[in-house]
Amino acid sequence: MEERKVTGYITLIEPRTRRGLIEYRLRIVTLGGERITAYIRELPPWLKLGTPADITVVDTGDRLLVDRLSRKSGLPELRIAPTIIDEITRETFTVMSGRMDDKFFSIPILDDYLVSRLPDKVPSKVYCIFSESEGGLRILELISEREYRIFTNAKRILNKIIGNEKKINEYVKGLLEDYVKEFD
Numbered sequence: 001m002e003e004r005k006v007t008g009y010i011t012l013i014e015p016r017t018r019r020g021l022i023e024y025r026l027r028i029v030t031l032g033g034e035r036i037t038a039y040i041r042e043l044p045p046w047l048k049l050g051t052p053a054d055i056t057v058v059d060t061g062d063r064l065l066v067d068r069l070s071r072k073s074g075l076p077e078l079r080i081a082p083t084i085i086d087e088i089t090r091e092t093f094t095v096m097s098g099r100m101d102d103k104f105f106s107i108p109i110l111d112d113y114l115v116s117r118l119p120d121k122v123p124s125k126v127y128c129i130f131s132e133s134e135g136g137l138r139i140l141e142l143i144s145e146r147e148y149r150i151f152t153n154a155k156r157i158l159n160k161i162i163g164n165e166k167k168i169n170e171y172v173k174g175l176l177e178d179y180v181k182e183f184d
Helices: 112-117 145-182
Strands: 002-018 021-030 035-040 052-059 064-071 079-090 094-100 103-109 124-133 136-144
Touching: 002 035, 002 124, 002 136, 002 145, 021 136, 035 052, 103 136, 112 136, 124 145, 136 145
Parallel strands: 035 064
Antiparallel strands: 002 021, 002 052, 021 035, 052 064, 079 094, 079 124, 094 103, 124 136
16 A cells, blocks of 8 residues: 655545445645545544645555544645635636625636536535635635535534543443442
């Protein structure tokens, strides 16, 4: 198995099941613009969309698995923003026009992956992860309303499960301590 280290931004977290177990598909955009899809069994509590991270992935032949994941310091978190797409022009290249935070914008979409993620009907609400630099505004990810709802609901449920798991562990620990005390 080949190991690879990358630094980039988490642009999508998608819960799924595989062989009856929950796993998460992560989409990562590296600092060089490469898109990587990798899978992880458990999410660290700090992980959210737009988070910069150092990631070590292992190639298993048919997919990439996250071996190590840590928050990358020194890079800003990217903003995820609800966006209304008013118009999509497909000529020499694709241009997306819309509104974000009550401001109008037009951005060329040169990445085939992002072009494939554009909605069929306009106007349409999506969630975009934007990167701003000297070169201007750039879209790293387009997330449909449905995908965004699934992610936010899954995150809320996961937080409840983690909270309940901690309570259960504390309760069992207390029971075991009481049990041990009986024999002392």
